Amino acid sequence: MSEDSLLLLGQVLDIRSNPFDAPPDTAAVHLSRGGLLVAGGRIVRVGDADALRADAPRARVVDHGEGLILPGFVDSHAHYPQTAIIASWGKRLIDWLQSYTFPEEMRFGDPAYAAEIAERYLDLLLAHGTTSVASFCTIHPASVSAFFTAAEARNMAVAAGRTCMDRNAPDGLRDDAQAAYDESKALLDAWHGKGRATYAITPRFSPTSTPEQLEALGALWAEHPDCPMQTHLSEQTDEVAWVRDLYPHRKDYLDTYESHGLLREGAMFGHAIWLTDSERARLREAGAALIHCPTSNTFIGSGLFDTARAMAERQTVGLATDTGGGSSFSMLHTMASAYEIGQLTGTALHPAQLLWLATAGSARAMRLQDRIGTLAPGSDADLVVLDLASTPAIAQRHAHAETIWEAVFPTIMMGDDRAIDSVYVAGQRVARGGAGSDTSHN
């Protein structure tokens, strides 16, 4: 192995198959003294530390000691323009959009503001161990360029798109069907496949799009079927009732998308809580993804997504913060919230299942499962190293853990950015408190 290869040592937790399908100890391999060999930004091999050292004697070694090496977290639904209004008090979905979200999104007409927030947001993500995200932008093309530019500077694999709305939004945040098509297409042509960027076709949701706009975006998607399509579906009961009024000829909420060419593999539906049996069946048949946004669903008061049911139905499920409807940038907090909602819906999700949803599950929803969210050889070396004893409260629980699952679960439930020991993006270590270099720190 050449001198520019990198050998990362530590504990390794490699969840190789879906732990909803197999017992966690079958789906996962834990190496208590393991490592990853990385070259050219990719994972070359995973194995025991001593064997890797013998195989690659000239590799540069970074020893993370007891640190737990995992794939970097993948957040499959977020709104970077809502960074500065996270944790805004007292509203439910429709009022929350009107009172907090739309006024803030209006500010993204200013490219300098968009760039400032995009950079702040991506640095916050990296500080929380998240290396990839699917984000909504705003209606302003500059908000999309700012986001992809900031991601490119950090070499992050992100998906994002211009958020299209042509009704039920204030002046300054509305377009029309043609502008949605033209401006989305121009951004798609400029960014999709450039470096690690993925363009996501992005109608905000059916209440803020006319049927003509959904039709235009369905046509754009048909021309670019390898792009993902992201939107919202059945988040709150008031919203579902509103959609029924706005689309009286459609059989249900999902049909507003389906009838306009917006239901198939590659579709990512945020929330998807209040679904009928027919909608569930069509989502599964289409191979579309349901994105579970647990901190948002409790914070905005939307409802409880039943993860175990969705997995038993063989839906594709991703896990996401939904910043800033969600109340955290952290996928650790998001897993904790998913666990608590699992308890309320009757299933204690296993730590392997939570970690899988936050990595491979979200990657699969984005159709990037061969590149990210995995430690499989050949995939991109986007990694997080967790300190499993990052605070006194966690350390005292961790001290008498007997299995890897008992060792990692306190960090899932109580951890935050202090648990993030190190982050690697495409094999480069990210400096703490800012991105873009591989400067070592401890």
Ligand code: GUN
């Ligand atoms: N539905 C439509 N837009 C949004 C949004 O920005 N956040 C959330 N949580 N739901 C939405």
Ligand code: ZN
């Ligand atoms: Zn959302």
